[in-house]
Amino acid sequence: MIRVEFLGPIGKKPLEIDAATLREVSDLLQQNEALADWLPKCAVALNDMMINDLDTPLKAGDKITILPPVCGG
Amino acid sequence: MIRVEFLGPIGKKPLEIDAATLREVSDLLQQNEALADWLPKCAVALNDMMINDLDTPLKAGDKITILPPVCGG
Amino acid sequence: MELYQGSLDVKAIFGRWLDEQSSSNYGAYIPFVGTIRAEDGIEALSFDIYEPILQAWFDEWQKRAAERGAIVKMAHAIGDVPVHTSSYISAVFSPKRRVALELIDLFVEDFKANAPIWKYDVIDGKRIYAADRSTSMDGAGLLAQSN
Amino acid sequence: MELYQGSLDVKAIFGRWLDEQSSSNYGAYIPFVGTIRAEDGIEALSFDIYEPILQAWFDEWQKRAAERGAIVKMAHAIGDVPVHTSSYISAVFSPKRRVALELIDLFVEDFKANAPIWKYDVIDGKRIYAADRSTSMDGAGLLAQSN
Numbered sequence: 001m002i003r004v005e006f007l008g009p010i011g012k013k014p015l016e017i018d019a020a021t022l023r024e025v026s027d028l029l030q031q032n033e034a035l036a037d038w039l040p041k042c043a044v045a046l047n048d049m050m051i052n053d054l055d056t057p058l059k060a061g062d063k064i065t066i067l068p069p070v071c072g073g
Numbered sequence: 074m075i076r077v078e079f080l081g082p083i084g085k086k087p088l089e090i091d092a093a094t095l096r097e098v099s100d101l102l103q104q105n106e107a108l109a110d111w112l113p114k115c116a117v118a119l120n121d122m123m124i125n126d127l128d129t130p131l132k133a134g135d136k137i138t139i140l141p142p143v144c145g146g
Numbered sequence: 147m148e149l150y151q152g153s154l155d156v157k158a159i160f161g162r163w164l165d166e167q168s169s170s171n172y173g174a175y176i177p178f179v180g181t182i183r184a185e186d187g188i189e190a191l192s193f194d195i196y197e198p199i200l201q202a203w204f205d206e207w208q209k210r211a212a213e214r215g216a217i218v219k220m221a222h223a224i225g226d227v228p229v230h231t232s233s234y235i236s237a238v239f240s241p242k243r244r245v246a247l248e249l250i251d252l253f254v255e256d257f258k259a260n261a262p263i264w265k266y267d268v269i270d271g272k273r274i275y276a277a278d279r280s281t282s283m284d285g286a287g288l289l290a291q292s293n
Numbered sequence: 294m295e296l297y298q299g300s301l302d303v304k305a306i307f308g309r310w311l312d313e314q315s316s317s318n319y320g321a322y323i324p325f326v327g328t329i330r331a332e333d334g335i336e337a338l339s340f341d342i343y344e345p346i347l348q349a350w351f352d353e354w355q356k357r358a359a360e361r362g363a364i365v366k367m368a369h370a371i372g373d374v375p376v377h378t379s380s381y382i383s384a385v386f387s388p389k390r391r392v393a394l395e396l397i398d399l400f401v402e403d404f405k406a407n408a409p410i411w412k413y414d415v416i417d418g419k420r421i422y423a424a425d426r427s428t429s430m431d432g433a434g435l436l437a438q439s440n
Contacts, residue, residue, distance in 0.1 A: 008264030
């Protein structure tokens with residue numbers, strides 16, 4: 001299982017999903033209407049490392065983090 | 074009389090001179106060998122205002138200040 | 147990197163960083179102190195922070211600063227920060243003035259763009275995400291791409 | 294503008310400026326703290342200041358800052374300042390981050406170029422003009438022109 005966590009204002013509980021690549025995660029999340037507005041604006045981390053490649057392979061126990069637009073300071 | 078003051082490291086006592094314009098002050102100071110190395114590097118103030126014009130007229134009681142290269146901080 | 151519940155004690159943090167580097171022979175110390183402005187009827191701002199990625203971001207910046215002989219410091223508030231108090235302090239120490247002035251600008255701007263911190267207006271006790279002032283992080287939209 | 298005999302009390306000055314502006318609704322406060330580095334065998338640096346022109350320079354900067362909604366502050370030491378102590382603090386307060394970051398850079402650089410302050414190395418108790426690190430002010434050479 002892959003754990004997907006949604007940070008800050010998204011206000012959505014974590015999901016546990018099956019996926020072999022980040023592309024499969026993308027496919028699954030895009031089916032979720034509550035995320036339609038968020039996904040185009042959100043960055044993604046795998047095990048707390050920022051990632052930029054949809055072909056990133058996943059393994060059981062991986063944690064994916066969805067980061068909405070930020071404003072520190 | 075015009076008073077000419079030399080600041081910081083120049084280490085020269087003030088002069089009292091007669092001069093009608095800054096150009097005349099320049100002529101007088103250029104005759105002073107001790108100032109030969111300083112004058113090309115020094116900026117000038119008249120009554121504590123920085124000036125850039127040799128034709129600036131002078132009047133009795135004016136104070137000219139010679140400012141060598143600076144390094145605050 | 148230091149995270150605090152609520153407003154920062156600006157003088158204490160400034161003074162401690164100064165003391166810690168008092169014999170490090172840095173010639174320039176530039177802190178940036180961010181204070182909550184009273185505007186739009188807010189009583190406070192409130193912050194969520196995701197610490198693991200903030201720490202990684204900060205560690206990467208410490209490396210970038212070290213390449214120029216400098217160090218960076220950062221403190222940020224978690225939760226509610228009332229107006230006219232401080233939520234954020236960052237700082238650069240450097241042997242030289244130019245490096246310090248350049249790094250504080252880059253460091254603060256990259257912080258605004260990429261530190262995983264979310265801001266909320268607090269109005270009548272309610273917490274409202276500051277969507278209009280927030281910016282997408284580098285790489286945003288990856289999961290929204292058509293396949 | 295504040296001038297002090299000898300080293301600056303950095304924490305006191307930083308804290309007082311912070312307190313003075315505590316309800317001014319500035320969002321950004323950026324001090325620049327300059328500290329004497331131990332190098333080239335110096336025991337201290339020493340400074341001469343010509344206050345009337347420094348005050349005029351500072352007043353002009355206060356106007357420039359005001360045009361952008363900001364204010365500037367400055368403190369400098371007169372006389373000897375031992376290594377690892379502070380000779381110089383300047384600061385910008387501004388409603389907005391970008392203005393503060395831009396002004397502190399311009400303010401500090403113009404200070405280095407045009408504030409009427411002369412620096413001396415103190416080595417074995419002797420005061421030696423720091424000629425190699427000093428720069429001519431804007432308009433230098435006026436009196437050396439051939440007529």
